[in-house]
Amino acid sequence: MTISRRDLLLGGAGLAAGAAGMSLLGSGPARAQSALKFTPEPGASLRVLRWSPFVKGDEDSWLANTKKFTELTGVEVRIDKESWEDIRPKAAVAANVGSGPDIMWVWFDDAHQYPDKLLDVTDLADDLASRYGGWYAGPEGYAKRDGRFIGIPLATIGNAICYRESWVKEAGFSEFPKDTQGFLELCKALKANGHPAGFPHGKAVGDGNNYAHWLLWSHGGKMVDENGKVVINSPETIEALKYARELYQTFIPGTESWLDVNNNRAFLAGEISLTANGVSLYYSAKNDPKLAEMAEDIKTTNLPIGPVGESVELHQTTTAVIFKYTKYPEAAKAYLQFMFEADQMNNWIEGSNAYCCQTLKAYASNPIWKATPLHEPYAKASETLRPNGYAGPLGYASAAVMADYVLVDMFAEAATGQRTPEEAAKRAEQRANRYYRV
Amino acid sequence: MSVSADTITAAPSSRWSLSRLAHDHNFLGLLFLLPAAVFLLVFLTYPLGLGVWLGFTDTRIGRAGVFVGLENYELLWEDQIFWLSVFNTILYTTVASVLKFALGLWLALILNERLPFKAFFRAIVLLPWVVPTVLSAIAFWWIYDAQFSIISWALQRMGLIDAPINFLGDATNARASVIAANVWRGIPFVAISLLAGLQTIPPSLHEAATLDGATSWQRFRYITLPMLTPIIAVVMTFSVLFTFTDFQLIYVLTRGGPLNATHLMATLSFQRAIPGGQLGEGAAIAVAMIPFLLAAILFSYFGLQRRRWQQGGAD
Numbered sequence: 001m002t003i004s005r006r007d008l009l010l011g012g013a014g015l016a017a018g019a020a021g022m023s024l025l026g027s028g029p030a031r032a033q034s035a036l037k038f039t040p041e042p043g044a045s046l047r048v049l050r051w052s053p054f055v056k057g058d059e060d061s062w063l064a065n066t067k068k069f070t071e072l073t074g075v076e077v078r079i080d081k082e083s084w085e086d087i088r089p090k091a092a093v094a095a096n097v098g099s100g101p102d103i104m105w106v107w108f109d110d111a112h113q114y115p116d117k118l119l120d121v122t123d124l125a126d127d128l129a130s131r132y133g134g135w136y137a138g139p140e141g142y143a144k145r146d147g148r149f150i151g152i153p154l155a156t157i158g159n160a161i162c163y164r165e166s167w168v169k170e171a172g173f174s175e176f177p178k179d180t181q182g183f184l185e186l187c188k189a190l191k192a193n194g195h196p197a198g199f200p201h202g203k204a205v206g207d208g209n210n211y212a213h214w215l216l217w218s219h220g221g222k223m224v225d226e227n228g229k230v231v232i233n234s235p236e237t238i239e240a241l242k243y244a245r246e247l248y249q250t251f252i253p254g255t256e257s258w259l260d261v262n263n264n265r266a267f268l269a270g271e272i273s274l275t276a277n278g279v280s281l282y283y284s285a286k287n288d289p290k291l292a293e294m295a296e297d298i299k300t301t302n303l304p305i306g307p308v309g310e311s312v313e314l315h316q317t318t319t320a321v322i323f324k325y326t327k328y329p330e331a332a333k334a335y336l337q338f339m340f341e342a343d344q345m346n347n348w349i350e351g352s353n354a355y356c357c358q359t360l361k362a363y364a365s366n367p368i369w370k371a372t373p374l375h376e377p378y379a380k381a382s383e384t385l386r387p388n389g390y391a392g393p394l395g396y397a398s399a400a401v402m403a404d405y406v407l408v409d410m411f412a413e414a415a416t417g418q419r420t421p422e423e424a425a426k427r428a429e430q431r432a433n434r435y436y437r438v
Numbered sequence: 439m440s441v442s443a444d445t446i447t448a449a450p451s452s453r454w455s456l457s458r459l460a461h462d463h464n465f466l467g468l469l470f471l472l473p474a475a476v477f478l479l480v481f482l483t484y485p486l487g488l489g490v491w492l493g494f495t496d497t498r499i500g501r502a503g504v505f506v507g508l509e510n511y512e513l514l515w516e517d518q519i520f521w522l523s524v525f526n527t528i529l530y531t532t533v534a535s536v537l538k539f540a541l542g543l544w545l546a547l548i549l550n551e552r553l554p555f556k557a558f559f560r561a562i563v564l565l566p567w568v569v570p571t572v573l574s575a576i577a578f579w580w581i582y583d584a585q586f587s588i589i590s591w592a593l594q595r596m597g598l599i600d601a602p603i604n605f606l607g608d609a610t611n612a613r614a615s616v617i618a619a620n621v622w623r624g625i626p627f628v629a630i631s632l633l634a635g636l637q638t639i640p641p642s643l644h645e646a647a648t649l650d651g652a653t654s655w656q657r658f659r660y661i662t663l664p665m666l667t668p669i670i671a672v673v674m675t676f677s678v679l680f681t682f683t684d685f686q687l688i689y690v691l692t693r694g695g696p697l698n699a700t701h702l703m704a705t706l707s708f709q710r711a712i713p714g715g716q717l718g719e720g721a722a723i724a725v726a727m728i729p730f731l732l733a734a735i736l737f738s739y740f741g742l743q744r745r746r747w748q749q750g751g752a753d
Contacts, residue, residue: 089712092499096717113715114500202607203693205713254584256696257606266585396498396715403713404519412697427518434513 036127040331045076048335049091049101051084051318054280054355061351065344072338075331085205088403094323102326103336105318108402109142109387109394111151118150119322124333125149128340133361138385140359141394143319151319152336155356158381159210159315162267162281163274165299167195176301180218180243183304187250187274195273198251198266200258201412203405206316207260209388210276212407213314215240217386218306223401223432224392230436232410233429239307241414241421248415256416270294276303278316279354279378302377315357315385357381397435406431492721499715510722520723522698523706528730529613530702531681534620538677539670541621542628547662549629550636560633567626575690578619582606582691606692609699616700619687624680628673635669636662675738679731703727 048066053059059081066077080101082090088110094100095114111118125143129135135143139153161176168176171189187197199211216222219240225231248255252272255262263275268284268291275281285295305311322332338344340360349358350368354375358364359382369379389398401407410428413419419427459465493510497503514520549560566574581588582605590602605615639662647657685704688694694701694709701709703723711720 092712092715095500113498117500201696203695252585253601254604254607256608257582257584257604257612257692259693262584265583269585271585400710400714400716403709403715409697412695416697418697431519434517 036123038330038334038337040073040075040334041328044328044331046331046335047101048077048079048103050081050105051087052081055283055353057351057353058355061348065339069335069338098325102332103320103322105154105320107318109399111319111321112145112394113396113399115145115150117324119324119329120148121152122149124337125152135359136382138387139317139382141387142317151321153359154318154320155359156381156385157278157316158357158378159276159313160300160302160377161274161276162298162300164297166297167273178304180304180306184247187247190273191250196250196252197274198255198263198272199275200263201256201415202258204258204260207263208408209402210314212411214303215244215411217312218308220308222391223389224436226391228392228436230429230432232432233425237425238421241424244411244415256412282374283353300374300377311384312386315381354378400435401432489721490725492718493725495718497717499717503718510719514722519698523701523703526700527702530617531678534617534681535678537621538624538628539674542625543632545629546632546636549633563629564626566623571686572690574623575687579691582615607696609696612692612696612700616688616691624677628677631673635666639665671738675735678734682731
């Protein structure tokens with residue numbers, strides 16, 4: 001659901017959110033509406049650990065906003081970066097040892113692995129939600145446990161198909177197919193023209209999981225039911241696996257070994273005609289003068305809709321958590337509150353060039369989403385995402401199943417023909433049961 | 439008065455015992471051992487003990503576990519991925535160690551000959567060893583890339599193949615590729631260590647054997663090899679241990695893929711413990727490596743250090 005300015009004005013939080021909306025248009029200060037005030041402790045300083053940026057503007061904007069916070073409050077904030085795959089182990093160590101950064105940007109269901117070690121930020125989350133149109137349900141689910149916020153939903157890294165328009169037209173498709181069957185036909189035609197598609201079937205944490213979850217969910221399969229019972233071995237899953245097998249035949253050889261970066265490389269080298277990725281892929285081409293021609297030819301679109309009849313994707317979510325061990329909880333909350341205020345958050349979303357999708361509904365009207373049609377498929381990532389481990393609860397088991405690449409392996413086994421779809425689904429069921437056991 | 443009398447008698451006794459302790463070799467020995475013992479206890483025994491203990495608990499990240507006995511091991515016993523990783527680890531260690539030994543010994547024998555620019559060659563041989571593993575792994579990652587491999591490119595240019603080789607996407611190719619990368623990296627350690635061993639063999643033995651009409655193979659078999667065996671035992675023990683516990687190379691190249699065909703016990707242990715959050719099970723996998731490592735050490739100790747054999751006697 002998209003919230004319009006009219007909805008905002010009519011909603012329960014109408015007045016405050018309306019003011020926020022106005023501020024998005026540059027006509028009023030949002031901070032004036034702040035319902036809660038967090039006063040940093042005397043002498044407070046903060047350490048923030050974030051993932052290394054994929055889009056330079058993201059980091060520049062975040063640092064500039066942080067500087068503003070320091071100037072305003074006197075609280076020094078040190079921001080460290082880690083490769084995005086190292087965030088999970090670092091956060092795990094910090095949680096276990098009880099020492100490390102005060103604030104961390106974690107992925108997916110990380111926060112649900114150590115909820116007891118995280119500061120309850122329900123007051124801050126509710127304050128922001130009341131003034132900025134509320135949280136989108138998907139990112140909120142990743143940050144909330146037992147009705148309390150254990151983190152602040154920071155952003156969703158949208159995933160969408162990036163394709164070469166000229167090659168798609170050359171293959172006889174005037175527009176990009178919207179359904180999975182049409183998509184398969186397109187990939188076959190592209191392959192016949194010497195422009196294969198490419199999605200990772202290797203241990204690609206981000207892209208591999210995005211692709212595998214889309215395959216499964218678009219065909220109606222799911223890992224577990226609402227009670228956490230493993231139901232992956234289902235006719236819907238078998239259909240998804242058969243589809244994956246057919247799609248795989250249209251791929252460039254070698255996708256079984258692809259890690260997260262390989263599809264980017266192959267796409268930018270003109271080896272593949274389409275793949276799914278964050279918008280950073282487009283900007284890699286756009287910012288390289290040698291690839292100017294290719295950048296002109298790149299278009300983006302959402303992944304096709306399967307038999308379930310609706311768009312279902314995993315995307316990648318990131319949540320800002322404050323560890324309980326922090327000496328300066330008020331300063332940490334004040335910092336996050338400041339960064340989520342309209343001036344800063346709008347600046348950051350724009351700086352990120354559509355890489356980071358807002359988690360608060362009021363920011364959906366940020367002009368970045370209309371800046372180019374290429375951004376549009378990424379604009380609703382927070383709104384349409386389906387959480388990991390759907391339809392069960394988020395927690396240790398959902399995180400462990402993803403970390404063990406159960407879905408990614410299942411699709412790779414069936415797609416490459418190493419196992420029949422039935423065998424692959426059964427094996428995934430056995431593996432998932434190890435984690436979802438009572 | 440009685441108090442002072444006691445003091446007077448006690449004081450010489452205390453001085454006497456201190457001075458006696460200062461000259462007591464056993465006490466001094468213990469005293470000087472203490473720093474090293476503390477170091478070993480804190481940095482080796484404690485982590486090892488903690489790891490073994492964690493393997494018997496269901497500890498997860500952010501949650502202290504409770505003792506669950508052998509449950510982790512029972513679960514692993516039924517886990518096909520675990521057994522695949524055991525197979526992969528044994529295959530990886532065996533093939534890589536044999537190749538490293540054969541090629542390393544060969545290289546050491548060549549470097550022990552009189553060669554022009556001997557020092558230069560000896561230095562250059564060490565390069566793969568001194569380059570950080572992660573850097574060389576990234577280089578191999580490019581070499582084995584599914585689309586941009588230089589090997590595939592060169593072979594295609596020469597007209598020997600039509601399509602790029604699927605180095606890391608096919609299970610057999612991937613295993614061979616990671617083993618090749620490990621061998622490339624490990625040869626210098628074996629070669630240089632064995633070269634050092636070769637140089638301790640007195641030339642007079644070779645001269646005497648030559649005078650007696652021994653062929654070069656006989657000199658190698660009856661002089662070089664027996665004299666080198668103690669070094670080989672130590673070098674290969676280390677080499678096997680390094681290979682068995684390898685992590686970085688696999689983590690950079692394949693993350694254990696394709697389809698877990700290159701997952702080693704070390705990489706699986708990490709995957710389960712840290713990204714997967716199951717510290718208990720991860721620790722159990724790591725502990726399961728210990729019997730294999732002990733077996734390797736015992737084999738080299740008892741199998742390769744038989745002195746009678748070294749001295750030309752029967753086994």
